Amino acid sequence: MRLRILGLDPGLARMGWGIIEMTGTRLSHIAHGVLTTDAKSGLGPRLLVLHDLLSDVIQRLEPHSIAIEQAFVHKDPSAALKLGQARAVALLAAARAGLEIAEYTPNHVKKCVVGVGHAGKEQVQAMIRHLLPMACVESADAADALALAIAHAHLSATRARIEAALA
Amino acid sequence: MRLRILGLDPGLARMGWGIIEMTGTRLSHIAHGVLTTDAKSGLGPRLLVLHDLLSDVIQRLEPHSIAIEQAFVHKDPSAALKLGQARAVALLAAARAGLEIAEYTPNHVKKCVVGVGHAGKEQVQAMIRHLLPMACVESADAADALALAIAHAHLSATRARIEAALA
Numbered sequence: 354m355r356l357r358i359l360g361l362d363p364g365l366a367r368m369g370w371g372i373i374e375m376t377g378t379r380l381s382h383i384a385h386g387v388l389t390t391d392a393k394s395g396l397g398p399r400l401l402v403l404h405d406l407l408s409d410v411i412q413r414l415e416p417h418s419i420a421i422e423q424a425f426v427h428k429d430p431s432a433a434l435k436l437g438q439a440r441a442v443a444l445l446a447a448a449r450a451g452l453e454i455a456e457y458t459p460n461h462v463k464k465c466v467v468g469v470g471h472a473g474k475e476q477v478q479a480m481i482r483h484l485l486p487m488a489c490v491e492s493a494d495a496a497d498a499l500a501l502a503i504a505h506a507h508l509s510a511t512r513a514r515i516e517a518a519l520a
Numbered sequence: 521m522r523l524r525i526l527g528l529d530p531g532l533a534r535m536g537w538g539i540i541e542m543t544g545t546r547l548s549h550i551a552h553g554v555l556t557t558d559a560k561s562g563l564g565p566r567l568l569v570l571h572d573l574l575s576d577v578i579q580r581l582e583p584h585s586i587a588i589e590q591a592f593v594h595k596d597p598s599a600a601l602k603l604g605q606a607r608a609v610a611l612l613a614a615a616r617a618g619l620e621i622a623e624y625t626p627n628h629v630k631k632c633v634v635g636v637g638h639a640g641k642e643q644v645q646a647m648i649r650h651l652l653p654m655a656c657v658e659s660a661d662a663a664d665a666l667a668l669a670i671a672h673a674h675l676s677a678t679r680a681r682i683e684a685a686l687a
Contacts, residue, residue, distance in 0.1 A: 395615075397615030400611055400612045430595070430597045434591050436601070436604075437601040438604045438608035438611075441605035441609055442612055444567055445609055445612070447564055454563075
């Protein structure tokens, strides 16, 4: 099984993304980055920039699935609104490209990648460096995105093993 | 001055839209409708449907401006998130088409159209029937959208008069 996964940490000002490939049970790093928008622009143009940059990434690197942070219900409604808007254009780009969409909570991802649900950002980054030694990730947003992709890879591999055992 | 305005009442399940044209100070109704999505579909496909249907409306009817309900900070963060997602794809479609984007609070719109900020939905619908007798609007969502367009038309006319007076 060869599966290419795009992990995405959505945000209006900074959207982290990372693509990994799983061949059997082996993970390899493909690419990662951060899409940023200018806070001085209007909301419409900022969403358009995010959508189009992300569509370029999807078109160029051809992932099969997207793993995105679940829309957790934020305590702050204004932050929830901003996050929802950034998430929406990402989901739109993914749906247009026909990608499978998987959602994970931050705690599920940390548990899967670091081993504990309340791991700090530094622990996630250290584990990404360990799991994807060629990746060279400096940004916390891109590390979170790669962690989402890894969590999805693990779940997909587990599912494949269960299906094989039941077949 | 001839200005064609698209008013938009965003929502994930139902998005009301209405287009009016202002020629000098005369308003005329062009078209209106409600875009709906199926709650049984995933969020990505629903956002894609809303975006593409709205883009069709914009392409076919060629408004110059869009007047959209301001993202008020909802008491309920989960509702804020849903609304934000629907709003985002509408703003994306508007930004891609190069439309001017104007945002109004529901109270501003009611004050402008009915005369009082806390008017009920029936009062808005009655005033829409009075202002746009040819419109024949049954849906409250489309009536709200037309009310947004009318509020924007009033403001644009006022601005034009001020500019003319200062010129």
